[in-house]
Amino acid sequence: MDLLLFGVYPYVCLTLFTAGLIFRYVATPGEWNARSSNLFAKKSLVAGSFLFHYAIIFTFFGHVVGLLVPVALLRMADFAGQVHFEVATMCGRILAPCVFAGAGILLLRRLCNRNVWASTVPMDIVVLVFILLQACTGGYQDFTAHEDVLPIIGAWARGIVTCQPDPALMRGVPWFMQMHVICGLAIFAMVPFSRLVHFFSLPLTWFARPFIVYRRRYDNA
Amino acid sequence: MKIKAQMAMVMNLDKCLACHTCTIPCKNAWTTPAGSEYIWFNNVETKPGIGYPKQWENQERYHGGWTVKNGKPELRAGGKMKKFLSLFAQPDLPDIKDYYEPWNYNYRYLTTAPDSKVQPAVGPRSAITGEPMKVEWGPNWEDDLAGANVTGLEDVNFRGMEAKAYLQYKSVFMFHLPRICEHCLHPACVASCPSGALYKRDEDGIVLADQSRCRSWRMCMTACPYKKVYLNWKTHRSEKCIFCYPRIEAGEPTLCAQSCPGRIRYVGVMLYDADKVREAAACADPAKVYEAQLSVFVDPNDPEMEKQALADGIPYQFVDAAKRSPIHKLVSKWRLALPLHPEFRTLPMVWYIPPLSPLVAGGVAAASDLDNMRIPLRYLANLLAAGDETPVREALHKLMAMRAFIREERFAKNAAAGQTGNEPGTQDDFAADPFVADNVGQPDAATDGLAALGLTPADARAMYRLLAIARFEDRFVVPTVRREIGGGDLQTFKGCAGFPEEIS
Numbered sequence: 001m002d003l004l005l006f007g008v009y010p011y012v013c014l015t016l017f018t019a020g021l022i023f024r025y026v027a028t029p030g031e032w033n034a035r036s037s038n039l040f041a042k043k044s045l046v047a048g049s050f051l052f053h054y055a056i057i058f059t060f061f062g063h064v065v066g067l068l069v070p071v072a073l074l075r076m077a078d079f080a081g082q083v084h085f086e087v088a089t090m091c092g093r094i095l096a097p098c099v100f101a102g103a104g105i106l107l108l109r110r111l112c113n114r115n116v117w118a119s120t121v122p123m124d125i126v127v128l129v130f131i132l133l134q135a136c137t138g139g140y141q142d143f144t145a146h147e148d149v150l151p152i153i154g155a156w157a158r159g160i161v162t163c164q165p166d167p168a169l170m171r172g173v174p175w176f177m178q179m180h181v182i183c184g185l186a187i188f189a190m191v192p193f194s195r196l197v198h199f200f201s202l203p204l205t206w207f208a209r210p211f212i213v214y215r216r217r218y219d220n221a
Numbered sequence: 222m223k224i225k226a227q228m229a230m231v232m233n234l235d236k237c238l239a240c241h242t243c244t245i246p247c248k249n250a251w252t253t254p255a256g257s258e259y260i261w262f263n264n265v266e267t268k269p270g271i272g273y274p275k276q277w278e279n280q281e282r283y284h285g286g287w288t289v290k291n292g293k294p295e296l297r298a299g300g301k302m303k304k305f306l307s308l309f310a311q312p313d314l315p316d317i318k319d320y321y322e323p324w325n326y327n328y329r330y331l332t333t334a335p336d337s338k339v340q341p342a343v344g345p346r347s348a349i350t351g352e353p354m355k356v357e358w359g360p361n362w363e364d365d366l367a368g369a370n371v372t373g374l375e376d377v378n379f380r381g382m383e384a385k386a387y388l389q390y391k392s393v394f395m396f397h398l399p400r401i402c403e404h405c406l407h408p409a410c411v412a413s414c415p416s417g418a419l420y421k422r423d424e425d426g427i428v429l430a431d432q433s434r435c436r437s438w439r440m441c442m443t444a445c446p447y448k449k450v451y452l453n454w455k456t457h458r459s460e461k462c463i464f465c466y467p468r469i470e471a472g473e474p475t476l477c478a479q480s481c482p483g484r485i486r487y488v489g490v491m492l493y494d495a496d497k498v499r500e501a502a503a504c505a506d507p508a509k510v511y512e513a514q515l516s517v518f519v520d521p522n523d524p525e526m527e528k529q530a531l532a533d534g535i536p537y538q539f540v541d542a543a544k545r546s547p548i549h550k551l552v553s554k555w556r557l558a559l560p561l562h563p564e565f566r567t568l569p570m571v572w573y574i575p576p577l578s579p580l581v582a583g584g585v586a587a588a589s590d591l592d593n594m595r596i597p598l599r600y601l602a603n604l605l606a607a608g609d610e611t612p613v614r615e616a617l618h619k620l621m622a623m624r625a626f627i628r629e630e631r632f633a634k635n636a637a638a639g640q641t642g643n644e645p646g647t648q649d650d651f652a653a654d655p656f657v658a659d660n661v662g663q664p665d666a667a668t669d670g671l672a673a674l675g676l677t678p679a680d681a682r683a684m685y686r687l688l689a690i691a692r693f694e695d696r697f698v699v700p701t702v703r704r705e706i707g708g709g710d711l712q713t714f715k716g717c718a719g720f721p722e723e724i725s
Contacts, residue, residue, distance in 0.1 A: 029433040029434075030432050030433045030435075030456075030458070031456075032436065033435060033436045033437035033457050033458060034436055034437040034438065034457070035437055035457040036437040036438075036439050036452065036457055037454075038310060038311055038314050038439055038452075039314065039315075039316065039317050039439075039452050039454055040316075040317055040454065042310075042311075042312065042314060042316055045310040046310040046311075046312050048310075049309040049310040050307075050309050050310055052309075053308075053309040054309075114349075114350045114352065115317060115322075115347075115349050115350060115454075117350070118349045118350045118351075119349070119454050119455065119457075198436060198437070201416060201436040203305070203308075203415030203416050203417075203436070203438065205416075205417065206301055206305065206414075206415045206416070206417070207301055207305075209417060211294075211411070211412035212407065212408065212411055212412060212421060212498075213411055213414075213417055213419070213420040213421065214420065214421050214422075214423045215420040215421070215422065215423060216422075216423045216424065217422055217423070217424050217702075
C-alpha cells in the first residue's frame with residue numbers, strides 16, 4: 001500500500017502533469033486560459049482572488065524551499081532543525097487561513113452567483129474543494145498537531161524528485177499529513193485538465209516587449 | 222520615418238438616423254455563438270446618454286486609455302508592474318449589468334401552448350442561466366432619448382454645461398452615434414495585454430485578438446476607453462470587432478458600412494508615420510491631441526511620401542488606394558471628420574463628421590451663427606475634440622458653406638434655364654432654408670463663404686459628391702490583398718487570425 005501510494009502514485013501524478021500539459025498545449029491552445037468570471041461578480045472576486053492568489057503563491061514557494069532544498073544547504077544557511085520547523089509553522093499559521101478564506105470566498109461566489117454558476121465547469125469546483133482540503137490539513141498541522149515530520153516528508157519528496165523514491169519513509173507520518181501529500185499530488189495531476197494551466201502563463205514577457213504589437217498577416221497560420 | 226497603412230472609417234453623423242441596419246449583419250456574422258450574446262461589435266447609441274456599457278466614456282470610473290507621465294504616454298490604469306501585481310481581479314472591469322444581461326424568449330411556447338382563454342405569453346429568460354429575468358439595460362437602451370432625462374445627467378459630454386437645462390423637453394436635442402472598434406494607432410488594449418494576444422496587423426492596422434494566445438487576463442477590456450473589447454463568458458476569451466478583415470482582404474467594405482441605407486459610412490486607407498505615433502500620444506494638452514494625430518498622417522499625393530511608402534514595403538495597391546481615399550479627404554484635406562474622444566490618446570481611426578442641426582432661435586439667422594444650433598457646439602466639442610470648439614465649428618461651417626454654394630449654383634443654373642425657384646419640379650426646394658436665404662440673389666456670396674474657409678468651388682463640388690451623392694465606389698476604396706503575400710487562397714486562411722477553429 002505504501003509502495004502504491006508513496007512510490008507509484010507520485011509518478012503517475014507527475015506524468016499526468018507533464019504529459020497532460022504538453023498534450024493540452026498542442027491540442028487545444030485556444031482553451032489555455034484563466035477562465036475569468038470577473039465579468040459576472042466583481043466585488044467577491046476582488047475580495048477572494050487577491051487574498052487567495054497571494055497566499056497560495058507564498059505557500060507554494062514555502063513548500064518548495066521547505067521540502068526540496070537539501071538539508072545540507074539549509075544547514076549552511078543556519079536554517080535547519082528547530083528553526084526551520086518554527087518558521088514553517090509560523091508561515092503556515094498566517095497563510096493557511098488566508099488560503100482557506102480566499103478559496104472559500106471563491107467557492108461561495110461560484111455556488112451562489114447564478115451567472116458564475118452557469119459558466120462553471122465541474123473541474124472548477126473540484127479544484128477549489130481540493131485546495132480547501134489542503135488548507136484544512138495543512139492548517140491542522142500548523143495549529144494543532146505540531147508533528148515534527150518536516151525532515152521525513154522533505155527527505156521523501158527529495159527522493160521522489162531525484163528518482164530515488166523511498167516509500168517506507170512515509171509510514172510513520174500521521175494520516176492528515178499523508179492526506180495532505182496525496183491531495184497535493186492530485187492537484188498536480190489536475191493541472192492540465194483544469195483552469196490551473198493559467199499559472200504557466202505568467203506574463204513575464206510583457207515587461208520585455210514594447211507596448212504596441214504589430215504582427216504580419218499570416219505569421220500565426 | 223516609417224510609413225504604415227491603416228484601414229480607417231468615417232461616419233457622417235449628419236445622416237445617421239439610428240435604424241440599426243449596420244448592427245444586424247454584424248451581429249449575425251460575428252457574435253451569435255453562446256457566450257457572445259451580449260457582445261455587439263457594432264452598436265448605435267443615442268446622444269445624450271450613457272450608452273453601452275453604461276458610462277463607457279467616463280474614465281474617472283473605468284480608467285481606460287492613456288495619460289501622460291514625464292512626457293511619455295502611460296496607461297491610465299497604471300504601469301506594467303502595478304497591473305502585473307493585480308492580475309488576479311480587476312476592480313475597474315465593467316460588470317455584465319453595465320453591458321446588459323442577454324436574454325431570449327421561448328418562442329416555441331407561443332405555438333405549443335395548450336388551449337386557454339387567454340393568449341399565451343412568453344417572458345424574457347437569461348441567455349446565461351436560462352432563468353426568468355428582468356430586462357434592465359441593453360445595447361441601445363436609450364434609443365431616441367428613452368430615459369435620457371435620467372441617464373443623461375451622467376453623460377460626461379455635458380462637461381462644463383448645465384446638463385439639466387438641455388434635458389428639459391423644450392430644449393432637448395439628440396443625435397445618433399454608431400460605434401465600432403476604433404482600430405487605434407496607439408491602442409491601449411494591445412498595450413495592456415499581458416500575453417501579447419492583441420495585435421495590430423502590420424499590413425492594414427486592423428486590431429485583432431488572437432484567440433489561441435488569450436489567457437483571460439481581461440486587461441484589454443478595462444484598458445479600452447471605448448469599451449469595444451469583450452470577454453466571451455463561455456470561452457473566457459477576448460473578442461472584438463475585426464473590421465470584417467476577410468471582406469477587407471477581398472476588397473469589400475465592412476458589413477456595417479456596406480449595409481448602411483443612409484450611406485453614412487466611408488472606408489479607406491490612411492498612410493501614417495509609425496515613428497510619430499508615440500510622440501502624438503504623449504501630447505500633454507488634451508485639446509491638442511487632435512492636431513497631433515493629424516500630424517501623424519502623411520499625404521499620399523505628395524510624390525516624396527509615395528516614394529517613401531513604397532520603399533517602406535507598402536504594396537502599390539495600398540498607396541494607390543490611399544491617394545483616392547475618402548478618409549484622407551474627410552480627415553486631412555477638408556477636416557470635416559473628427560476623432561471620437563481624442564483625449565483618450567489612443568489615436569482612434571474611426572472618425573465622425575459632426576451633425577448639423579436646426580437653429581433654435583428661429584427666423585433667419587446668419588449662416589455662420591453656429592451657436593444657435595439645436596445641438597450645442599460645446600457638447601459636440603466634448604465628444605469629438607476634447608472640449609475645443611474650434612475644429613467642430615470649422616467642420617460645421619464648411620458643411621454649411623458647401624450647402625450654400627451648391628444651392629446657389631443650382632439656383633443660378635435654374636435661373637439660366639428660365640425657371641424660377643418656385644416652379645414645381647425644380648431642384649431648389651430649399652430656397653426658403655435660413656442657411657441659404659442669406660445668399661440668394663448674391664451670386665458670389667457663396668463662393669466667398671467657401672474661400673473664407675480655404676475651400677474652392679471644386680472642393681465644394683467634390684464634398685457634395687462624396688457626402689450627399691455618396692456613391693458606393695466613392696465611399697469605399699478598399700485595396701485587395703496581393704495573393705503572393707497571403708500565400709494562398711483566402712478561404713483557407715479565413716478565421717485563423719481572429720477566431721478559434723471550433724467556431725469558424
